[in-house]
Amino acid sequence: xxxxxxxxxxxxxxxxxxxxxxxxxxxxxxxxxxxxxxxxxxxxxxxxxxxxxxxxxxxxxxxxxxxxxxxxxxxxxxxxxxxxxxxxxxxxxxxxxxxxxxxxxxxxxxxxxxxxxxxxxxxxxxxxxxxxxxxxxxxxxxxxxxxxxxxxxxxxxxxxxxxxxxxxxxxxxxxxxxxxxxxxxxxxxxxxxxxxxxxxxxxxxxxxxxxxxxxxxxxxxxxxxxxxxxxxxxxxxxxxxxxxxxxxxxxxxxxxxxxxxxxxxxxxxxxxxxxxxxxxxxxxxxxxxxxxxxxxxxxxxxxxxxxxxxxxxxxxxxxxxxxxxxxxxxxxxxxxxxxxxxxxxxxxxxxxxxxxxxxxxxxxxxxxxxxxxxxxxxxxxxxxxxxxxxxxxxxxxxxxxxxxxxxxxxxxxxxxxxxxxxxxxxxxxxxxxxxxxxx
Amino acid sequence: xxxxxxxxxxxxxxxxxxxxxxxxxxxxxxxxxxxxxxxxxxxxxxxxxxxxxxxxxxxxxxxxxxxxxxxxxxxxxxxxxxxxxxxxxxxxxxxxxxxxxxxxxxxxxxxxxxxxxxxxxxxxxxxxxxxxxxxxxxxxxxxxxxxxxxxxxxxxxxxxxxxxxxxxxxxxxxxxxxxxxxxxxxxxxxxxxxxxxxxxxxxxxxxxxxxxxxxxxxxxxxxxxxxxxxxxxxxxxxxxxxxxxxxxxxxxxxxxxxxxxxxxxxxxxxxxxxxxxxxxxxxxxxxxxxxxxxxxxxxxxxxxxxxxxxxxxxxxxxxxxxxxxxxxxxxxxxxxxxxxxxxxxxxxxxxxxxxxxxxxxxxxxxxxxxxxxxxxxxxxxxxxxxxxxxxxxxxxxxxxxxxxxxxxxxxxxxxxxxxxxxxxxx
Numbered sequence: 001x002x003x004x005x006x007x008x009x010x011x012x013x014x015x016x017x018x019x020x021x022x023x024x025x026x027x028x029x030x031x032x033x034x035x036x037x038x039x040x041x042x043x044x045x046x047x048x049x050x051x052x053x054x055x056x057x058x059x060x061x062x063x064x065x066x067x068x069x070x071x072x073x074x075x076x077x078x079x080x081x082x083x084x085x086x087x088x089x090x091x092x093x094x095x096x097x098x099x100x101x102x103x104x105x106x107x108x109x110x111x112x113x114x115x116x117x118x119x120x121x122x123x124x125x126x127x128x129x130x131x132x133x134x135x136x137x138x139x140x141x142x143x144x145x146x147x148x149x150x151x152x153x154x155x156x157x158x159x160x161x162x163x164x165x166x167x168x169x170x171x172x173x174x175x176x177x178x179x180x181x182x183x184x185x186x187x188x189x190x191x192x193x194x195x196x197x198x199x200x201x202x203x204x205x206x207x208x209x210x211x212x213x214x215x216x217x218x219x220x221x222x223x224x225x226x227x228x229x230x231x232x233x234x235x236x237x238x239x240x241x242x243x244x245x246x247x248x249x250x251x252x253x254x255x256x257x258x259x260x261x262x263x264x265x266x267x268x269x270x271x272x273x274x275x276x277x278x279x280x281x282x283x284x285x286x287x288x289x290x291x292x293x294x295x296x297x298x299x300x301x302x303x304x305x306x307x308x309x310x311x312x313x314x315x316x317x318x319x320x321x322x323x324x325x326x327x328x329x330x331x332x333x334x335x336x337x338x339x340x341x342x343x344x345x346x347x348x349x350x351x352x353x354x355x356x357x358x359x360x361x362x363x364x365x366x367x368x369x370x371x372x373x374x375x376x377x378x379x380x381x382x383x384x385x386x387x388x389x390x391x392x393x394x395x396x397x398x399x400x401x402x403x404x405x406x407x408x409x410x411x412x413x414x415x416x417x418x419x420x421x422x423x424x425x426x427x428x429x430x431x432x433x434x435x436x437x438x439x
Numbered sequence: 440x441x442x443x444x445x446x447x448x449x450x451x452x453x454x455x456x457x458x459x460x461x462x463x464x465x466x467x468x469x470x471x472x473x474x475x476x477x478x479x480x481x482x483x484x485x486x487x488x489x490x491x492x493x494x495x496x497x498x499x500x501x502x503x504x505x506x507x508x509x510x511x512x513x514x515x516x517x518x519x520x521x522x523x524x525x526x527x528x529x530x531x532x533x534x535x536x537x538x539x540x541x542x543x544x545x546x547x548x549x550x551x552x553x554x555x556x557x558x559x560x561x562x563x564x565x566x567x568x569x570x571x572x573x574x575x576x577x578x579x580x581x582x583x584x585x586x587x588x589x590x591x592x593x594x595x596x597x598x599x600x601x602x603x604x605x606x607x608x609x610x611x612x613x614x615x616x617x618x619x620x621x622x623x624x625x626x627x628x629x630x631x632x633x634x635x636x637x638x639x640x641x642x643x644x645x646x647x648x649x650x651x652x653x654x655x656x657x658x659x660x661x662x663x664x665x666x667x668x669x670x671x672x673x674x675x676x677x678x679x680x681x682x683x684x685x686x687x688x689x690x691x692x693x694x695x696x697x698x699x700x701x702x703x704x705x706x707x708x709x710x711x712x713x714x715x716x717x718x719x720x721x722x723x724x725x726x727x728x729x730x731x732x733x734x735x736x737x738x739x740x741x742x743x744x745x746x747x748x749x750x751x752x753x754x755x756x757x758x759x760x761x762x763x764x765x766x767x768x769x770x771x772x773x774x775x776x777x778x779x780x781x782x783x784x785x786x787x788x789x790x791x792x793x794x795x796x797x798x799x800x801x802x803x804x805x806x807x808x809x810x811x812x813x814x815x816x817x818x819x820x821x822x823x824x825x826x827x828x829x830x831x832x833x834x835x836x837x838x839x840x841x842x843x844x845x846x847x848x849x850x851x852x853x854x855x856x857x858x859x860x861x862x863x864x865x
Contacts, residue, residue, distance in 0.1 A: 032468050035799060071442065076719075080791075081791075081792040083795055084794065084798065085795070085799075101799060103795060103798060134734075137756060140687035140758065143687040143688070247684075247685030248685065250576050250802055291522060292524060294516055294522040308565075308566050311569070311573035364517065367519070374469050374539065375520075376759075378442070378803045379802050423672070437580075437683075
């Protein structure tokens with residue numbers, strides 16, 4: 001495995017600095033291309049939202065692209081594009097993040113944009129209203145897809161106490177009711193340097209980059225965040241079921257199990273277990289789901305897809321700050337009853353719960369995951385993402401330990417995780433049953 | 440074997456004696472190599488009465504060879520963490536994967552075997568037929584797909600190589616069996632229709648030698664080029680609604696046929712499209728429909744200048760109550776661009792963006808491989824990455840204006856709306 005030794009752990013040469021205002025800064029020099037990537041992460045996501053305000057984190061993210069005191073609304077367009085750059089952002093359950101990747105000479109511009117975003121966004125009332133309908137359009141576009149709809153309903157049924165239960169996009173009634181003041185207050189509460197991590201990776205000199213960061217962010221005052229009180233989801237006592245019957249052409253099955261959070265001992269055994277069942281997805285939310293997993297020899301693929309019961313099967317466990325779900329998703333082949341697909345899926349789950357897995361299966365899964373780590377570190381954008389992502393849910397230092405933690409997983413740990421986590425009482429089963437489409 | 444190399448990205452290119460083209464580029468960011476094989480066996484080669492063969496081939500070519508059963512291929516790839524993506528577009532079937540350098544020889548041998556010796560086992564063909572039928576059924580429930588495919592069908596005709604559905608119809612797919620696939624493979628897959636790009640941590644000469652070892656003894660006659668019907672003229676405006684009343688949002692696909700990739704006005708059209716529906720959050724269309732009017736989460740335009748005049752497609756997803764207003768806004772933006780052309784500032788910004796974004800597009804192995812396949816397919820030259828900036832810089836405002844006048848006239852637009860909408864837009 002000589003060449004795998006060169007799969008440079010992403011965090012090997014990271015410079016870390018915490019400014020006086022609490023902003024954590026991570027800089028990694030990479031001189032392979034004349035580019036720089038900046039990510040600014042906030043520890044705020046849909047789990048921080050209260051009832052009546054679901055979707056506010058994501059709506060705030062949208063508003064933070066709409067001009068600031070020093071970037072007038074009509075100057076937003078082109079501000080990074082003139083450097084050949086790309087910018088974007090995303091919101092999920094634990095985090096909100098913003099990114100720019102552009103030529104290295106744009107570093108100062110990227111830092112300026114992020115400092116402005118942290119302090120000076122406008123929240124023009126007309127823009128808030130216009131964005132309300134954009135987000136509702138985003139929600140309705142998602143609902144056009146039965147798979148997305150089922151995912152949302154299943155997640156809501158699987159959690160009864162933890163705020164991971166509501167979708168990041170929010171519930172429609174909340175999106176219709178929230179005001180500009182709700183958005184602005186939320187923005188001011190969470191967008192403070194002591195709640196943020198700024199990551200710079202690329203063709204930069206650490207000293208110069210740090211000096212520029214201090215110039216842009218050093219003067220920003222910290223704030224009181226006022227976190228919600230923590231809630232632990234009560235242990236699930238029995239199987240739950242959700243059945244959607246709507247017009248459509250295709251049947252879908254999902255099974256969600258309460259899963260370990262990233263900090264739990266059996267997170268990595270579950271990651272290996274998922275690779276055994278459905279192929280290794282890797283561990284980079286920004287990159288992993290863009291390429292299909294190697295899954296032709298995975299247990300559920302063999303049983304369900306080669307068995308002609310499903311046209312696709314996918315599993316997913318993602319590193320999260322608190323325990324979320326391990327979700328298995330299948331598309332039934334035309335004519336296959338969902339009961340039969342569910343029975344076959346659960347038979348495979350029971351087999352791994354009862355009999356564990358072979359050493360060869362464990363070795364293959366581990367090798368797949370190690371290869372994915374290499375493939376997913378192929379750009380400065382991906383590397384920067386990983387540092388910020390893990391700092392937001394745990395610690396950036398863990399990025400360099402991912403490989404050894406995957407390699408340390410034993411057959412017995414995977415078997416124990418399967419027996420415990422995939423128990424019937426821990427699952428929520430979702431069916432999308434298509435009704436005939438009206439002419 | 441002949442080789443050539445240039446400055447810039449400076450890939451090495453070799454044509455094997457049997458006609459196969461191999462292009463290699465070294466990049467040392469990760470200890471991995473991306474393999475991207477393209478075979479001229481795309482949807483345009485489907486017989487017009489049997490659509491879906493090329494797509495069916497893409498789903499079955501890697502399901503068993505003379506010497507490797509499907510399970511053995513799956514095992515050889517999976518245990519190295521390699522997922523082979525086989526996709527099809529109008530002109531080519533592409534096989535793309537990334538592997539660790541240490542696995543390159545094995546993966547290249549498997550890839551060559553898949554390309555050269557597939558046997559399409561009956562059992563596998565039956566299984567994948569079921570998957571394809573499920574995919575077609577999913578497409579029929581997807582307003583975005585229905586709108587896009589409906590538009591291409593209306594622009595080119597349902598039987599035309601650019602207008603037919605990639606996956607075919609359930610009836611046609613039910614009629615495709617192993618002998619149909621084997622015949623299609625024999626007719627279309629040959630060294631003369633293959634180009635293989637390899638990008639990663641390997642010396643170009645070694646990469647070309649490895650490719651030669653895998654492909655040089657392949658002998659098969661050169662397949663004939665695609666015979667494509669002329670593009671039907673667009674006389675007036677056409678609007679079609681595909682009601683899908685069980686959905687929450689309507690999808691609009693609005694488009695035109697445009698130009699060939701080899702057309703001298705290609706760079707003017709590229710800039711025109713960027714200004715219209717790409718730059719920043721969707722160009723002028725994004726400014727109007729998303730930013731000012733808040734009607735859509737996504738709106739953009741895409742230009743596909745191709746072997747024959749390809750389409751320019753504008754796409755938007757909107758609430759059904761906003762369909763008429765969104766289409767009127769698209770009309771308005773197109774009319775303005777066709778009447779007045781771009782502003783100097785827009786032109787300068789789009790040039791700067793397209794030129795400046797090249798290092799980003801050429802950062803990863805996968806990105807470089809895809810770029811080099813495009814270069815090879817359209818015969819753009821190995822120094823194309825170096826020449827792009829000057830080609831864009833040379834475009835004048837009036838040329839972009841002329842491209843808009845010639846291409847995006849709302850009076851000749853074809854529009855398809857799919858979703859919970861039963862009106863009849865103008």
